[in-house]
Each structure stands twice: as C-alpha cells, then as structure tokens.
Ligand code: PEP
C-alpha cells in the first residue's frame with residue numbers, strides 16, 4: 130500500500146514487504162538507514178538540480194531481500210509509470226565501502242525495444258536492450274560474461290544474446306520489468322553479503338554489520354535522437370586538490386562510458402587537443418558549472434557529478450565525493466574552510482589522520498638516474514627502499530630487527546596484512562588499482578606497485594626474475610616508487626616530502642583543537658630537525674646509545690668496556706665526554722628551548738663488541754692486547770637473554786661511571802647553550818627500572834654530578850629526573866618510584882615484551898599464526914594491548930599520581946604514534962605521547978580528532 134506525503138513522495142506502509150521511499154525533499158531518508166547515495170540524491174533534489182525520479186530501499190529492506198523475503202517489485206515500480214525503464218545503484222553508508230555495480234536499463238524487453246525502435250531508432254533501442262541482457266545474464270543469472278560479449282551492438286548480437294540466455298537458463302529472457310527488478314535487487318543484496326565484498330569493506334574500516342541501501346532510478350537514456358550522451362565532471366584535480374574542471378563527455382552513451390573510452394570522449398572545457406562540451410553545448414556546460422558550485426556550497430564538499438543529456442535535456446544522475454589522494458584531501462578540506470563553507474574543526478575532522486603519512490613519504494628524486502627493473506600500476510604514492518622479502522613472516526622478522534624491507538608477492542591476501550604493516554613498501558606481480566595489496570597499502574600510506582607483470586616470482590626458491598633476464602634474491606636492496614609505479618635496483622636517490630601551506634594550515638588548526646602533547650623520539654640532529662619541521666613539542670626520548678655507534682667513537686667505547694682499572698675507564702670516558710657534550714649541545718640548539726628528554730645508556734655492553742674473528746683481531750690490534758684477551762672478554766660479556774640482562778639501569782648501577790659521564794655531558798651542554806642565551810631544563814630518564822632503590826642510587830650520583838658542575842662553573846641550572854616504566858614491576862611500584870621522579874615515561878616496547886614474556890626480536894616467527902587463529906586480536910607490538918599492558922599502564926598512572934599529583938606522564942614506545950594508543954593515553958590523563966618524527970603529524974591530527982569528537986558528543 131502506498132501513501133503520498135505532502136510533497137508527493139511515495140512511502141510504502143503496512144505491508145510485510147521490505148519498505149522503500151521515493152526520494153523527495155521531505156522523505157524520511159538518512160545516510161545511516163539508506164546510505165550516502167540516497168541521502169546525497171535527496172540533497173540534490175532539494176537544490177532543485179534535475180535528478181530523475183528515484184526510490185530508496187533502506188538497509189533493513191535490502192537485508193530482508195538478501196535473506197529471501199519476497200519483494201513487492203510492482204509497488205517499487207509504480208512511481209515510474211506503466212512502461213518503466215530504470216537503473217539500480219548501491220548506496221552504502223560510506224562510499225569507500227564499495228558495493229555491487231550499478232545495473233542500467235532494467236525494463237528493457239521485446240515490447241519496449243519495438244517502441245524505442247520507433248521513437249529513438251533501431252541502433253539506440255538495440256544498444257539499450259543488449260546492454261541490459263548482458264548485465265542481467267552476468268550479474269543476476271551469473272552466466273559467463275564471455276558468452277554475451279559482442280563487438281558492437283547489432284540486431285544479430287541481441288538475438289544471439291537472448292538465445293544464449295534461453296539455452297543456458299532453459300527459459301526465455303524475463304520480459305516482466307517486475308520480475309527483472311526482483312532478480313536485480315536480489316542479486317545486489319546477496320553480493321553485498323558475500324565474503325569477498327565483506328573482507329574488502331572491512332579492510333576499509335566498515336563494521337561487520339555495515340548495511341547496503343539501493344537506489345532505483347528512472348533512466349535518462351543518453352542514447353537516441355538530438356543531443357544525447359553522458360559524462361562525468363569534477364571541479365578539482367583529484368591528485369593535487371587544486372581547482373580545475375576535469376572530466377569527459379561522450380555522445381550517444383550511458384553511465385560512465387565517457388571515462389571508459391577516453392579516446393572517443395570529448396573534453397569538458399575548451400582544450401587545444403580537441404572538441405569540448407563547452408563549445409558543443411555551452412548552456413549544458415554552464416548549468417554543470419552552476420550545479421558544481423551549488424554542490425560545493427550546499428553539500429559542503431567537492432563532488433563529481435555524473436550526468437546524462439537526453440534529447441538536449443540535462444539530468445544529474447549521481448554525485449559522489451571526488452575520489453582524492455591524501456594530498457588533495459588536505460587541500461580540499463583547507464580550501465572549503467578558508468572559503469567559509471566549513472569550519473576549521475570540520476576541516477580537521479575531514480582528513481583521516483593515517484592518510485597524512487602519504488604526504489610525508491619521501492619520493493624518488495626525478496633528476497637522479499633510475500635503474501628500473503619492473504613497471505606496474507602506481508597503487509600507493511611515495512617511495513621506499515629496503516631489502517627484498519618474499520613472505521609476511523620474513524617482513525615481520527626484518528621489522529623486528531629494525532631493517533626496512535620490501536614485501537614482494539605474486540598478490541597479497543588478507544593474511545598478508547601483518548607483513549604489509551611490517552614492510553616499508555610492497556611490490557606485487559599481479560593485481561590492479563583496487564586489488565587487495567593496493568587498497569591496503571593506500572590505507573596504510575605504504576608505497577606500493579601492483580601488477581608488475583614483467584617480474585616472475587619463485588617464492589619457494591626465493592627468486593625474482595625479470596623479463597630482461599635479471600634476477601634478485603631475498604635480501605637484495607631495491608626501491609619501490611609507488612608514485613610512478615616502478616621498481617628500481619638498489620637505493621635510489623630520494624627527495625624529502627614537500628609540505629605545503631594547506632598541510633601546515635590543517636595541522637595548525639589541529640593543534641588548536643587537541644589537548645594532549647606530542648613529542649618526537651629523536652636521537653640525532655637529523656631526527657631533531659625533522660621533529661621541528663613537524664612541530665613536535667619537544668623530544669620525548671633520545672636513545673643515547675645510538676650516539677656511540679658512530680665511527681671514531683666505537684673504538685673509544687670499546688676501550689672503556691675493556692678497561693681493567695677505574696683509572697683506565699675514566700680515561701676512556703674522558704674522551705667520550707666532549708663527544709657526548711657536543712651531541713647534546715646540537716640537540717638543545719635545534720630544539721631551541723623545547724623540552725629534551727635524554728635517556729641514559731640502555732643496551733647490553735656486548736652489543737658494542739665485535740662478533741667475527743676478523744673483528745676481534747682488529748680490536749686486539751687497536752687495543753694492543755692479545756687476541757685471547759679480547760675473545761675472553763667478549764665471551765664474559767655475552768648473555769643468554771641480553772634484552773633481560775645487564776642493560777639499562779643495571780648497567781648504571783654496576784658501571785656507574787657511564788651515567789656520570791652522560792650526566793656531566795648533559796649539564797655542561799646545558800651551560801654552554803645557556804651562555805648563548807637559550808635556557809634549557811634537561812630531562813634525564815633512567816631506563817629499565819624495576820626497584821625504587823635503583824632510582825635512589827642513580828639520583829644520588831646524578832645530583833652529585835650536578836652539584837660538582839655547578840661549583841666548577843659557578844653557574845646554576847635546573848634539571849628534571851624521571852624514570853622509564855618498562856618492567857611490570859616498575860608499573861606496580863610506580864607509587865614509590867614516583868617519590869624520586871618528576872616524570873614517568875612508559876616504554877611500551879619493553880613493557881609489552883615483559884608483560885607477555887614475549888621476545889621483541891623473535892615474536893615475528895609465530896605472531897602471524899597467533900593472530901590468524903585469533904589467539905591475539907593484533908600483534909601487541911603494533912597495537913597496544915589495552916587489556917593487559919594497558920592495565921599495567923593504568924596502575925602506574927594511578928599509583929604514581931597518587932603520590933605526586935603533578936607527575937608528568939607520557940608514552941614513548943612504538944605504540945605512541947597509533948591513533949588508538951593516543952586515545953588510550955588521552956583518556957588515562959597522559960600529558961604527552963612521543964613517537965618517531967614522521968608519525969608526529971599523524972599523531973597531531975589523531976589527537977585533534979579525539980578532542981573534537983569528544984566535544985561533539987558532549988554537545
Ligand atoms: C620501549 O621499550 O618502549 C622503549 C621506548 O625503549 P627501547 O625501544 O629503546 O627499548
């Protein structure tokens with residue numbers, strides 16, 4: 130039974146059939162119940178843009194259809210008159226979640242064909258009917274598409290298609306539009322429920338129960354007499370986001386034909402390369418520009434408009450958000466805000482934080498020589514270098530060792546997601562722009578090339594061969610250029626990303642909205658410079674051991690380790706002191722008064738010793754000692770579980786001179802930059818603490834060094850001493866540890882390792898199996914384990930703050946850059962998160978999203 134609303138919309142009521150509503154200005158249509166397309170069409174109708182009559186089926190209606198509930202197709206068809214000719218389009222809640230393809234020309238049958246021959250000519254009528262038979266046979270009846278392929282539409286091709294259908298299905302092609310529509314709705318509803326469609330949309334963030342709406346729309350034919358055709362127009366460049374009219378128009382065509390056949394299609398604006406719609410049909414072109422403006426201002430978005438011209442009349446069939454690169458997403462959001470169409474906060478919320486990393490990735494320098502060995506589809510921009518790995522397990526093992534790698538696969542499958550997370554870039558032999566590898570890599574902001582058909586993989590022998598006769602093995606260094614779709618031999622020369630005004634404006638607005646601090650983990654002047662470039666609010670973790678691996682320092686370090694007496698050790702440390710002081714001066718200068726948190730020496734000493742016989746011989750020579758002495762010392766220092774052994778504060782307690790030297794270097798650097806006018810209050814952090822007494826002992830010594838330096842120099846300075854909470858015991862005893870600490874920084878890498886009893890270095894070996902079997906929901910080294918490690922964090926926070934309410938709290942493990950971890954830390958009352966410099970922009974935007982969404986909810 131149909132009821133008419135005041136504005137004439139048909140709304141079905143009181144039947145057992147799935148419900149539908151005509152898309153009219155006041156119809157009860159919402160994105161959450163009918164999908165974005167239905168809602169968008171309603172907005173276009175409200176703007177008085179000429180949209181053909183349309184009817185929307187809700188998620189629940191489509192769900193019922195998929196479950197086999199009968200459809201009242203006649204009622205759905207009733208708004209379209211006695212001889213309906215319609216299309217059905219998918220309408221999910223988010224356009225990115227995809228959906229089954231649109232089906233056009235439903236209602237074509239022998240009678241309609243005969244009538245159209247009269248009104249539109251035989252060629253047009255045959256084209257329309259044949260297209261529908263092809264679509265129905267392949268998508269609804271699921272027959273082989275090849276059996277229905279035709280070079281060009283002709284009466285013979287149509288008869289052949291109808292005959293093939295009848296032979297295969299043992300019944301004639303359905304003539305009743307209601308029966309046709311029932312078949313189309315059923316097949317689209319079931320396609321949405323299929324496993325592949327489900328996996329693909331879930332990879333894009335759709336919830337497991339995401340619904341599909343359907344839009345049934347009157348056909349505007351685009352084929353026939355007079356000016357007929359179809360096209361697509363958009364008003365910004367999808368790659369840069371700059372204003373620019375782009376698109377194509379193709380006479381005598383339907384749907385998105387103009388994009389499928391760019392050779393035959395004409396341009397929209399005047400173009401020296403050929404004819405344009407602006408010249409052929411200036412009024413239609415002017416209307417399109419007007420509609421584009423209306424969409425931008427009233428829909429508050431850059432839209433791509435799909436239009437059809439039917440005997441000279443313009444119809445807008447659809448408008449979708451312009452598909453855009455991350456760079457364009459930022460530019461578009463910022464331009465809309467600067468034009469006063471959306472607020473700054475809205476612009477911030479329109480850009481997905483993780484998408485920013487795509488803008489930040491280095492690119493291959495176009496001026497540098499390139500030794501290309503494969504070419505494919507540029508699936509995800511940016512360039513990355515690394516060693517070839519052929520499996521996700523190998524990628525995870527590489528990541529655990531801190532080595533960048535390129536995951537090379539024939540194609541990827543959902544179980545490769547963890548490997549892709551671990552890789553710096555991805556290269557696949559097969560696949561297209563929407564293949565799994567491409568979709569996931571874009572989501573992760575990972576440079577990716579797919580469909581590189583000039584390579585052949587032999588995963589068993591770990592060999593990659595190219596058509597030009599070259600071969601590569603696992604471990605070989607390559608570069609993936611996801612911007613150009615190429616794979617290059619070796620490490621190509623790279624360019625740092627260009628960060629434009631729109632990027633800066635957006636992050637500036639994000640900073641105004643967020644309420645948790647963002648610092649960077651930075652060990653070197655280069656890291657610190659990047660951190661400043663991305664407006665980190667300080668350094669949250671400087672891993673000082675990274676400063677000792679440099680050429681020239683390693684030998685002095687080794688002398689210190691080999692020293693037999695306190696005097697010899699002091700002599701070696703005296704040589705290291707000025708080097709460390711210079712390191713800190715540079716960091717303080719670059720950070721220009723922002724806080725710098727320096728972690729005292731952490732790794733086991735044997736990491737600094739040679740492992741090969743050759744290396745030991747060289748060291749014996751440098752130290753002027755017998756080889757046997759060196760070998761004995763190396764053996765004595767090696768441990769079964771070095772990550773749980775003599776590292777961190779344990780080293781600070783047993784070889785206290787190292788921390789004393791570092792403290793002195795920090796204080797002397799503080800004074801040196803102070804003399805140049807920069808006041809620094811350095812933060813000194815003690816790693817791997819598990820007992821209050823450790824903190825007391827180190828603190829006593831550092832205080833003594835500070836007092837000595839003050840006396841020697843005759844100048845005062847302040848510093849803050851804090852503790853890294855990396856052992857479960859430190860979290861449990863945070864109350865007493867906080868008595869001596871100005872701050873606690875949670876090192877969730879070690880804390881995860883120790884909470885699980887899981888080695889950071891070896892977990893990759895079985896993590897895939899664990900996650901695939903659902904033992905762990907995610908790799909806890911990637912995604913913070915909120916339940917277990919998170920509970921320890923909460924205990925540490927509560928116990929620490931109870932003793933010292935103004936205790937500064939932060940997190941500096943790898944998790945700190947993840948939007949989910951930031952959400953956790955923010956709600957736990959942390960002051961800041963500290964992540965690697967390139968993740969700072971993502972963290973700034975993610976933190977702003979959290980604050981803005983919370984404020985919206987409160988409202
Ligand atoms: C940690 O353990 O989380 C941490 C930041 O320290 P590192 O990774 O250097 O052990």
Ligand code: MG
Nearest residue numbers: 855876878879
């Ligand atoms: Mg650690």
